[in-house]
Amino acid sequence: MEEKEFHVCMKRMRAGEQSALREIYEAYIGYIYSVVFQIVRNKEDAEDVTSEFFIKLWKLADTYQSRKGHRAWLAAIARNMAIDLLRKKKHEIYVEDFTDSAQGNAAADSVEEEVLSDMSLKEVLDTLKPAEREIVNLKILGELTFQEISDILKQPMGTVTWRYQNAMKKLRRCGYE
């Protein structure tokens, strides 16, 4: 969805048109669900947060100001909502924690390399570390720049690009160039 198209939808939502929200939903349900899921790591919670996100977007339309980079804006809202849910549930897995916790050992990596070529995309993506997966999500689905991803994740841009490159290496091994 283009910036202008999104802006028009938000204006229509402000006027009470649910069909405009439906259009945004159709365009971004996969993106938002993916962003949320990477944080909550739980299907039910991801569904709850994603639903709440679109309901919140409906309300936000009343005060929405036209801006560039609506995908980054949407991702930031969705991500914050997911983190809020984690805090409410008193999860001890903070965003930084689960990025580190997924760092496997060297042995696992070598096994991984052997089987990667026979894996589907979904299976390959599942082998990505959560932090890598999140960046890939924002990059591919959100079409965000590294700077935007860096701003959303509150991580240095070098870290973001390095993690993204690692993810791409794994995908290339599976034949995705």
Added chain:
Amino acid sequence: MSKQLEKEYRSLMKEDAPDLWDRIEAGLEPKQRPVHKTGFWKKYRTWGAVAAACVCLMLAVPVMQRQMAGGGNNAFDSAPPEEENMSGAAENGVSSDAALWDADRNMTNEATGIPGELQEESGGQAASCTMTVKVLDVSETESAYTVQIEETDCGELSYGEQITLYDERIPDVRLEKGETYQLTVTVQKEDNGMARYLLEEIDSE
């Protein structure tokens, strides 16, 4: 990154995403559609303006017709002279109707600068003149005198003409038969067109 990867990734994410629309739709609060006040007020403002214009016309037209019927005289123009006279009389410490009458008469004469100008009095028009007369006869009641004009600024009288003077305005005055007096006289036109001469003041004998 290849386009193939992007495409597959997007379709994969879309497939993975659950259908949450029903849940979302159930959670949406209906928005109060903004009332188009501008349209509402625009409509009523127009009709209001039309109504106001009609009321103004209804009020203005009769007034204008009344003024035009009255020869174009402005109702506001007729009152002030009397008010000015009244205030002038009050300044001079003079009250009563006589003072007002004098003030009115003086003002009118001053305004025109013409002695003997016709003035409104009860029963007809009146003019004030000065004249020198010789008393020819005195009535039995001593309230009327037959006089002969020797000199006057009253246009309708001429030398040698005889008129009857009435002293009802200054009844205490007595003119002697055969004497000559300089007088101020008011010439009052009666409704039948006859002139009636009223003695106002004896200027000198």
